Amino acid sequence: LAKTTQPISMDSYEGQEVNITCSHNNIATNDYITWYQQFPSQGPRFIIQGYKTKVTNEVASLFIPADRKSSTLSLPRVSLSDTAVYYCLVGGRDSSYKLIFGSGTRLLVRP
Amino acid sequence: DGGITQSPKYLFRKEGQNVTLSCEQNLNHDAMYWYRQDPGQGLRLIYYSQIVNDFQKGDIAEGYSVSREKKESFPLTVTSAQKNPTAFYLCASRPSGGADEQFFGPGTRLTVL
Numbered sequence: 001l002a003k004t005t006q007p008i009s010m011d012s013y014e015g016q017e018v019n020i021t022c023s024h025n026n027i028a029t030n031d032y033i034t035w036y037q038q039f040p041s042q043g044p045r046f047i048i049q050g051y052k053t054k055v056t057n058e059v060a061s062l063f064i065p066a067d068r069k070s071s072t073l074s075l076p077r078v079s080l081s082d083t084a085v086y087y088c089l090v091g092g093r094d095s096s097y098k099l100i101f102g103s104g105t106r107l108l109v110r111p
Numbered sequence: 112d113g114g115i116t117q118s119p120k121y122l123f124r125k126e127g128q129n130v131t132l133s134c135e136q137n138l139n140h141d142a143m144y145w146y147r148q149d150p151g152q153g154l155r156l157i158y159y160s161q162i163v164n165d166f167q168k169g170d171i172a173e174g175y176s177v178s179r180e181k182k183e184s185f186p187l188t189v190t191s192a193q194k195n196p197t198a199f200y201l202c203a204s205r206p207s208g209g210a211d212e213q214f215f216g217p218g219t220r221l222t223v224l
Binding site: 034049 | 144146152154199201205
């Protein structure tokens with residue numbers, strides 16, 4: 001299973017764009033990259049998923065370079081309510097009934 | 112509404128007692144998971160199940176047991192052998208195969224007195 005590495009914490013201000021990068025050097029061919037958001041005392045919530053290049057939805061974008069050894073979650077114009085922990089997971093069709101969460105990145109958005 | 116329910120939300124246990132945490136899903140998902148989360152930490156996998164009557168140990172299975180007799184239910188028992196069971200427990204489910212995301216329940220906070 002591919003191990004992921006993320007920054008422990010990040011600070012930002014309201015209205016800024018936030019980019020959180022995840023390293024996954026041992027990603028397998030069939031692995032997808034998925035990001036979750038977690039608020040205190042709640043279960044994680046799916047944000048976005050991608051395989052390669054760029055994926056965008058209503059809340060975030062996910063950038064994946066050609067070698068797929070890293071990925072970047074981009075949150076446009078963050079607000080205070082985006083203060084949460086963000087987890088990057090790598091897994092897919094063949095490998096990942098056993099999904100492993102890393103330590104996550106604690107994002108603090110300041111007024 | 113489709114989703115995952117966990118009960119109870121808060122649970123208190125005396126040392127030496129076994130306790131069972133409930134997890135039910137009506138999403139028709141084949142795979143179910145149990146995670147443990149300690150304060151300020153990430154999620155750690157306890158057990159997972161791909162199909163009914165089958166389950167596998169995760170990274171921290173010692174002191175825990177599970178059963179999967181029905182597709183929609185995956186209860187977790189915290190036994191007296193678990194030395195430090197006070198934590199936040201999260202259940203999740205996922206469709207079989209594919210790369211679909213996990214859906215999480217609201218969690219159960221277990222405190223050992």
